[in-house]
Amino acid sequence: MQGQTAVGLSSVTKKFGEDVVAVDDVDLEIEDGEFFSLLGPSGCGKTTTLRMIAGLEFPTDGSVRIFGEEMGLRPPNKRPVNTVFQSYALFPHMNVEDNIGFGLRMQKVEKTEIRTRVGETIDLVRLTGLNTRRPGALSGGQQQRVALARALVNQPKVLLLDEPLGALDLKLRQTMQLELKDIQANVGITFVYVTHDQEEALTMSDRIAVMDEGKLAQVGGSEDIYESPSSLFVASFVGEMSFLPGEIAESGSVRLAGGEVVQARTGSLAPGTSVTLTLRPEKLHLYGDASEAPSGRNAIDGTVTRKTFFGGALSYEVDLGASGSFDVRVENIPSMKRWDVGDKVVVDFHTEAATALAE
Amino acid sequence: MTLTDERSSSHEETAVNPKLERKAHRRESWRGFLHAVPAYVYLIIFFVLPLIIVYVFSFASRSRTGRPELEGWNVDSWTRLTDELVRTIVTRSLWMAILNTVLCLIIGYQFAYWIATRRSQKVRSFLLILVLIPFWSNFLVRTYAWRMLLDSDGYITQIGELTGLWGRMLFTIPAVFIGLLYGYLPFMVLPLYAAIERIDWSLVEAARDLYASGVKAFLRVTLPLSKPGIIAGSILVFIPSLGAYVTPDILGGAKTTLLGNFIVTQFGAARNWPFGSALSGAILIVMLLATIVYFRTGGRTV
Numbered sequence: 001m002q003g004q005t006a007v008g009l010s011s012v013t014k015k016f017g018e019d020v021v022a023v024d025d026v027d028l029e030i031e032d033g034e035f036f037s038l039l040g041p042s043g044c045g046k047t048t049t050l051r052m053i054a055g056l057e058f059p060t061d062g063s064v065r066i067f068g069e070e071m072g073l074r075p076p077n078k079r080p081v082n083t084v085f086q087s088y089a090l091f092p093h094m095n096v097e098d099n100i101g102f103g104l105r106m107q108k109v110e111k112t113e114i115r116t117r118v119g120e121t122i123d124l125v126r127l128t129g130l131n132t133r134r135p136g137a138l139s140g141g142q143q144q145r146v147a148l149a150r151a152l153v154n155q156p157k158v159l160l161l162d163e164p165l166g167a168l169d170l171k172l173r174q175t176m177q178l179e180l181k182d183i184q185a186n187v188g189i190t191f192v193y194v195t196h197d198q199e200e201a202l203t204m205s206d207r208i209a210v211m212d213e214g215k216l217a218q219v220g221g222s223e224d225i226y227e228s229p230s231s232l233f234v235a236s237f238v239g240e241m242s243f244l245p246g247e248i249a250e251s252g253s254v255r256l257a258g259g260e261v262v263q264a265r266t267g268s269l270a271p272g273t274s275v276t277l278t279l280r281p282e283k284l285h286l287y288g289d290a291s292e293a294p295s296g297r298n299a300i301d302g303t304v305t306r307k308t309f310f311g312g313a314l315s316y317e318v319d320l321g322a323s324g325s326f327d328v329r330v331e332n333i334p335s336m337k338r339w340d341v342g343d344k345v346v347v348d349f350h351t352e353a354a355t356a357l358a359e
Numbered sequence: 360m361t362l363t364d365e366r367s368s369s370h371e372e373t374a375v376n377p378k379l380e381r382k383a384h385r386r387e388s389w390r391g392f393l394h395a396v397p398a399y400v401y402l403i404i405f406f407v408l409p410l411i412i413v414y415v416f417s418f419a420s421r422s423r424t425g426r427p428e429l430e431g432w433n434v435d436s437w438t439r440l441t442d443e444l445v446r447t448i449v450t451r452s453l454w455m456a457i458l459n460t461v462l463c464l465i466i467g468y469q470f471a472y473w474i475a476t477r478r479s480q481k482v483r484s485f486l487l488i489l490v491l492i493p494f495w496s497n498f499l500v501r502t503y504a505w506r507m508l509l510d511s512d513g514y515i516t517q518i519g520e521l522t523g524l525w526g527r528m529l530f531t532i533p534a535v536f537i538g539l540l541y542g543y544l545p546f547m548v549l550p551l552y553a554a555i556e557r558i559d560w561s562l563v564e565a566a567r568d569l570y571a572s573g574v575k576a577f578l579r580v581t582l583p584l585s586k587p588g589i590i591a592g593s594i595l596v597f598i599p600s601l602g603a604y605v606t607p608d609i610l611g612g613a614k615t616t617l618l619g620n621f622i623v624t625q626f627g628a629a630r631n632w633p634f635g636s637a638l639s640g641a642i643l644i645v646m647l648l649a650t651i652v653y654f655r656t657g658g659r660t661v
Contacts, residue, residue: 056564076567089565093583102579103569150569 004032005068006158006190007053012062014048014214022048024214025062030158030192030207032067035184037193037201040211041237046194047086049211050160053192055079067157077106082151083160086167088143090135096122096146097131103154121153124183141172152183158190165200177204198238202226210234232357235278242326244277246356254356258323262298264354275356281315281329283353286345288337293348304343314338318347410643417636425630436637445638452618455607456600459539460547463596464589466540467547471588472581474548475555487552490545502538502609509534509610530612538606543599547592554588555581590653598646618642 007030014023023045030036038046051057052064055076064071066080082103091099097118104114122128125145135143144164151159164180165173181204184191195201201208202222210217210225210233217237218230229235236243248271249255254264256277264277285293293299305325306317313332316339319325328347330336339345420431439445474486493501508515509529519525528534558581566576604619613620618638625635 054568056568075573076564077570077572081568083565083568085561085565087559087561089559089561091562091565091580102566102571106566106570106575150565154569 005029006032006034006066007192008063008065008068009049009053010063010065012049012052012059012064014045014052014057015060021214023052023059026214026216028209028216028219030190032190033188035181035191035193035204035206037195037205037208038211039195039198039201039208039238040217042196043213044211045214046196046211047162050083050162050192050194053158054081054083054160056083080157081160082154082156083162084147084151084164086162086164088135088147090143090146090150092135095132095134096127096138099135099146100150100153102150107154117153121149124152124186125149140168141176144168144176148180148183152187152189155187156189158192159184161191161193163195164193166195166197173200180204202238210237212237228355229278229357232276232278232359235355235357240281240327240329242279242281244279244320244324244326245274246277246323247272247274248356252351254354256320256323258321260300260320260323262300262354263351264298264356265352266356269356269358273358275358278355278357279326279349280353281327282331283349284326284328285348286316286318286328286330286337286339287348288343288345290346293346297348297350298354299346299348302345302347304339304341304345307339307341316345318345320347413636414640416632417634417640419633419636421631421633427632436631436633437641439634440637440641448616448618448621451615452601455535455539455617456597456603459536459543459600460593460597462536462540463544463547464593467544467551467592468585468589470544471548471551472555475552475558483556487549490548493541493545498542499605499609502542502605505534505538505541506609509537529610530614532611532615535607535611538610539600539603542603542606543596546595546599550591550595551585551588554585554591558584594650594653598650601646602642 007028009026009028012023012026012028013021015021026045026049028049038049040046048057052059053066053071055071055074055078058073071079091102094102100121101114101118104117109117122131125148127142127145127149130138130142135146138146144167147164161180165176168176177200180191193201193204202225205222207219207221208225209219212233218225218234220228225234225238229238232243235241244256246254246256248266248269249261250271252263252266253261254266254275254277255261262277266275269275287293287299290299290301300320300323302318302320302325304316305319308315308317311332314330314336316328316330317325318328326347415429416427417436418432418434419427419429420433420435422428470490474483474490477483477486506529507513509527510516511527511529513529516525516527516529519528528537562580562584563576566580567573571579602619602622603617604623607613607615607617608620616624622635622638625631625638629635
């Protein structure tokens with residue numbers, strides 16, 4: 001990371017009408033060369049934020065800067081950014097070549113140069129041989145590549161992507177994720193990527209901004225967001241998570257509703273604060289007996305109440321009685337011990353695996 | 360489910376009987392045909408037969424009094440179509456129709472675009488109803504209303520005289536154009552609206568994002584994508600404008616001979632039915648060919 005700010009947002013607010021606040025006082029710095037994701041449920045304001053960077057919407061308040069330059073009310077055609085639209089928005093009356101060359105033609109780039117650059121980009125996104133096809137005669141994946149090429153060919157300083165893989169099926173989406181990441185590494189352009197798919201965001205991004213109801217919930221690296229969510233919203237939105245209600249017993253331990261006291265990360269929360277203990281299913285271990293569990297760690301008694309088979313893994317729902325219940329995910333490996341519904345088990349987890357978050 | 364049910368359903372799954380399928384198809388198309396019978400009958404009696412009569416009469420001869428005689432078949436009426444007089448009238452009518460189509464297109468496009476870009480569906484429906492309201496009263500009545508407006512003591516003339524910009528308009532060429540424009544504008548607005556409303560606005564956004572100015576985005580994206588509406592609207596306006604009779608007659612005072620009133624004259628005062636028939640028949644053929652060519656070449660849509 002070069003450390004230069006590619007996109008800067010300062011107290012950006014966007015209202016639609018009087019009452020609808022789509023984006024609420026957002027401050028954000030996206031660094032040059034970064035793969036940055038805006039992640040959140042639908043209606044959280046992530047697309048609106050992207051559109052304000054593109055110039056397709058103007059902020060009600062606050063400022064948008066691209067490489068230090070104030071954008072103000074500058075129209076989209078005068079901004080050094082390009083967008084890959086969710087619906088692709090390919091021009092149906094133009095073939096692949098003309099679609100990709102559109103931006104260059106509008107910038108009055110010389111004809112021979114347009115031909116070279118369009119050709120290169122077609123190869124880059126692996127559409128070779130489809131030059132004269134109309135978008136209607138392309139598959140979803142191919143259309144997606146044209147949309148990407150049409151933006152990339154202009155060599156924008158920042159590429160904005162609005163859920164570009166949303167319409168593709170799972171397998172194709174996974175392939176395209178890796179491909180997008182490779183392309184980004186090759187061209188070195190800053191990518192701002194909007195998605196509601198947390199797995200996609202975790203896989204691809206250098207940094208992620210989780211958004212909720214127009215506000216930034218947390219900004220950080222993928223691992224940061226996953227391992228240390230700063231709020232219950234982020235904890236529940238990113239990855240699988242189980243929740244147990246409780247209160248801080250003392251610094252470093254939490255008393256669950258059923259009376260068990262477990263060691264957990266409590267941060268600076270004061271004793272007596274009511275909290276929710278968050279547990280990642282894959283960080284928990286099941287044993288038949290407390291003596292089997294490694295000593296000096298949390299070991300709570302529970303009962304298996306549900307068993308779900310995923311192929312690569314199994315998930316057990318374990319009931320703790322008054323303390324609630326949570327999920328335990330176990331990789332499907334040969335040495336794995338299988339449990340059945342009704343089995344008494346001991347759940348063990350490392351202190352680091354449990355985080356207490358205030359309501 | 361009973362045992363027999365199960366057997367029959369499994370039978371259907373395993374063996375699709377092609378004969379049965381064909382039979383079902385035939386029954387389906389027969390039923391479709393029955394639904395269309397009333398329309399066919401109507402069209403044959405009131406459209407195809409009269410048309411045949413027109414073409415038959417165009418080859419007929421005339422008695423000394425001008426009565427058409429269904430004997431002495433000849434092509435005289437058709438050869439007369441190349442007369443100097445006919446050519447002048449055709450050229451004049453063509454120009455009038457073309458000019459009216461262009462005027463309708465320019466005014467209609469802006470209006471249709473404006474309606475189609477209203478956010479609320481209710482507003483759009485309301486504006487469309489406004490376009491359709493004139494159809495609720497008779498075309499002849501509306502044309503006479505224009506006659507009142509354009510006459511010496513009409514409002515429009517009074518406004519013109521007050522401002523000193525124009526005088527009495529009735530029985531002038533501008534009056535005819537006002538009438539034609541008024542009469543045929545809805546036929547342009549409706550197909551244009553349908554075409555523009557269908558355009559995916561993210562395409563325009565994409566164009567703007569790809570360095571197109573507002574004007575460029577319109578010319579390169581919106582306009583080409585509304586082509587189906589432009590073509591449909593132009594045909595709907597051009598064809599009736601070419602044969603317009605009522606408007607030039609009432610508002611133009613029949614001072615200039617156009618195709619419409621020229622044909623009427625043949626069937627009336629001139630008492631030359633064969634020639635009138637040949638004129639009508641020729642226009643129909645030319646229009647049909649022009650429309651087909653138009654659709655085959657420029658009319659192919661995305």
